[in-house]
Amino acid sequence: MERAGSVLAFDADDTLWHDLPRYLGLEARFVELLAEHGEPDALRARLDEIEIRNLERYGYGPKGFLLSMIETAIEVSDGEIDGHAIRRILEWAEVLTEQPVELLPGVAETLSALSERHRLWLVTKGDLFDQEAKIASSGLADLFEHIEIVSQKDVDVYRTILTRRGVAVEDWVMIGNSIRSDVLPALALGARAVHVPHDESWHHEEASIDAASSERLLRVGDVKDLLSAEVGRWLSEK
């Protein structure tokens, strides 16, 4: 089967499988565990602040989130939280590190169909060890010609990947749920982007889209929409 169409690069977390819901689930347990030390909204806000500040120290992923929960628990309790409560937080690691990923509806069939006409890449941001485990558990790895795990997604990172693999900007489409990490840097590079919203987004990943880029941007309802005839024509353009 000829695959002369554009290279389609997919984001992973919350584009192909649920990820943020796991974090939100643990945040809910965290708020419950620390209930005597603050109101839910205040606890959530403080955890969020500490988590974002710690991105510079820990990067993205489960380990940094666990460390940020522990740090927040100590701070909001003025150091009075004991080892038993912190052990609970450590036990939650299992939710993030050992449960297989849950694919979003239609993802496996859609990628399988697209792989007949396009070269597919996976370009995912986060913790190397964590991302490898999720990719393995997804069962999708064989559909991708190339898998790239990066610590940050920006114009320079995308440019480096395209240069190293000899793919022209006009032949490349980035597809993902994050406007900040997937859509905007791809558009800034001169490539095309497809925004696939997820029901839940971390506000840290939110950003507004410059209307000027709209010709190179497509919005779909979910990944399955990539198989429609209209989207198919757009994806095959150069």
Place this chain on the structure above:
Amino acid sequence: MERAGSVLAFDADDTLWHDLPRYLGLEARFVELLAEHGEPDALRARLDEIEIRNLERYGYGPKGFLLSMIETAIEVSDGEIDGHAIRRILEWAEVLTEQPVELLPGVAETLSALSERHRLWLVTKGDLFDQEAKIASSGLADLFEHIEIVSQKDVDVYRTILTRRGVAVEDWVMIGNSIRSDVLPALALGARAVHVPHDESWHHEEASIDAASSERLLRVGDVKDLLSAEVGRWLSEK
């Protein structure tokens, strides 16, 4: 300058710069912090056990080590350790995540000289975010034609890298301090290896070398020895 010689792939931690000493320094502080809960040797042994068991959950790197110290502190204190003590452990993160790396003696000059005759790669195992920060702080990045950060070093991982980059096994030499991660898998692949011992090695990285592989294995005292005429001839063979 022609660079027809073999591709030299360097390990990073404890081959080009000190890494384990940072961890050992924190282990010493950990033993001091937990002194009322156990003898130094027993505390060290328990931390080591928990750290190795957690490699499956967290992989290598500073965040997993911090989480393992916290888990060990809770366990040896029967949950009685308080938030103030755990805050101390979290503060130690700075040692692992924010201090620039300290290059081993002669590394910068040696790599610079070798780069005139060889293509140099960096192949390092660990946490993506942590390794990128250390590589940036080393000032060595521009000397490498290729940098590969992997979560595990074994025969399959090395084979995949060589295949993807079109380098023949006989043209490739892996250079590092870890017999288990650097030397043995390179020899098993049919490539050559240079063992550069570091004063301190984590016993988890120790292993014995099969004497049968000795023709493809060279042992040097330190990285500077790679510039000797004799080693130069060995490195340039095919």
